[in-house]
Amino acid sequence: MHIAELDDVRLHYRIDGDPDGAPVVFSNSLGTDLRLWDAVLPLLPEGLKFIRYDKRGHGLSSAPPAPYTMGALVRDAERLLDHLGVRDCVFVGLSIGGMIAQGLAVKRLDLVRALVLSNTAAKIGTPAMWEERIAAIHADGIESLADAVMERWFSAAFRKTPELELWRNMLVRQPAAGYAGCSAAISGTDFFTPTSGLRLPTLGIAGDQDGSTPPDLVRETVELIPGSQFHLIRGAGHLPCVENPEDYARALTRFLTETGHV
Template sequence: MEFIETNGVVLHCAIQRVEKGPPPLVFINSLGSDFRIWTGVCARLGDGWSTLRYDKRGHGLSEEGTDAYSIGRHADDLIGLLTKTGFDGVVLCGLSVGGLIALEIWRKRPDLVAGLVLCDTAAKIGTAQMWQDRIDLIRKDGIAALAEPVLERWFSSGFRSSCQEQVSGYRSMLVRTALDGYLGTCEAIRDADLTEVLQSITVPTLCLCGDEDGSTPPEVVMDMQEKISGSSFEMIEYAGHLPCVEQPDAIAQLLAQFVAKVHVQGQS
């Protein structure tokens, strides 16, 4: 566990380095979660990988900052973190809003990116009115007012019924997110549309989606994937919006295969 100041905020991160190996994997979390959602995936990948996990500003143990939130600011935070840690030529694995951040980093600093994994995300997520309605409700009643419908989108029906203790824990993660961090990131998603970026992507790209994702359903992710030249799509069975939690074995296997391919292409 480390704390690193960049772009005006102190970010909480976990870093694993190996001397030689495939490109580093950088994990970017969803709204209302912290980097612990990737714990199972990283455990299954093992020690032979360089990895960076971090909490976005206003999430987990990272500072909220005082500036207005935007996808560009979130991207600048991670660009600064990559610079300070010396990671480049990375594979960005962005989940939900993390996918928007990954796309923005590709737009701003393609030199840092060797590959993209866009997980349960889209270049534009939802509508401005949908996000404004969520913002207004949370300002009035708090994050807990939306906790149950969020959890229904996060997790498959089977997981919610059979893993109730874990669902309860992730509910705590959600509702304990800093209010300003959650609302600021909602505003960032509301205002973001990175559709034009998709046609510019020239690095290997893998798109993933849980088959029961209620936030960015498979057809939404597939529509994005079709706009990215040479990209591929994989459906994760028995998973909602956070397949890294429900199906860490499947995610780790797909990531290992994909990054190995990126590594081979980078050496050719």
């Protein structure tokens, strides 16, 4: 385990694979930590350098006082990659991680050579929706939202398996301030205009049973970037890297190969 001291936040990160390989950076969804990618990494090509991190307020990273802004989350990723000396990475972002990916690519194209926008959008939900969730967290904690979140995250079939408890526990054990702070960041984000100005290889990934960012929403965002690709994973919800890591890894490997990263 490693901690990067970045002024107002301490970010927990992990590096796997070839330390001299081409970098692939992973950014997690709201309510998860870097273990989100555990099942995918062993299925990816050898010779790559895999960098994962817990965003502020999640996992083993510190939780500065909420609320957060998307600008702060993008800056955290930027400072971490600068700290690690990373350039020209493929940045894989899921949900809020995909929003961070869009913002980072707009701000620092020297850091990002290609994007994977997974189960995400340029704009997710409405401010009123997020305000309601934040109020519920402050009143009754993350536990009060957990069952509803599981329905949006996973297919009905997956929710019948014992593994669901692992992900529910991961969610409810995140710091409430961190979850609420990142919810506020999503609430205030609309990247339609800046994302439409991006010109870099982009792959969109969606789950056909995603209750948070449905496939049409993901596709709408990805198509803002000319020449982008789109891959639908069937039988999966908001976290297809958990429900179908094999299909997810195949799509990602194909994209890494086509972009010359492997």
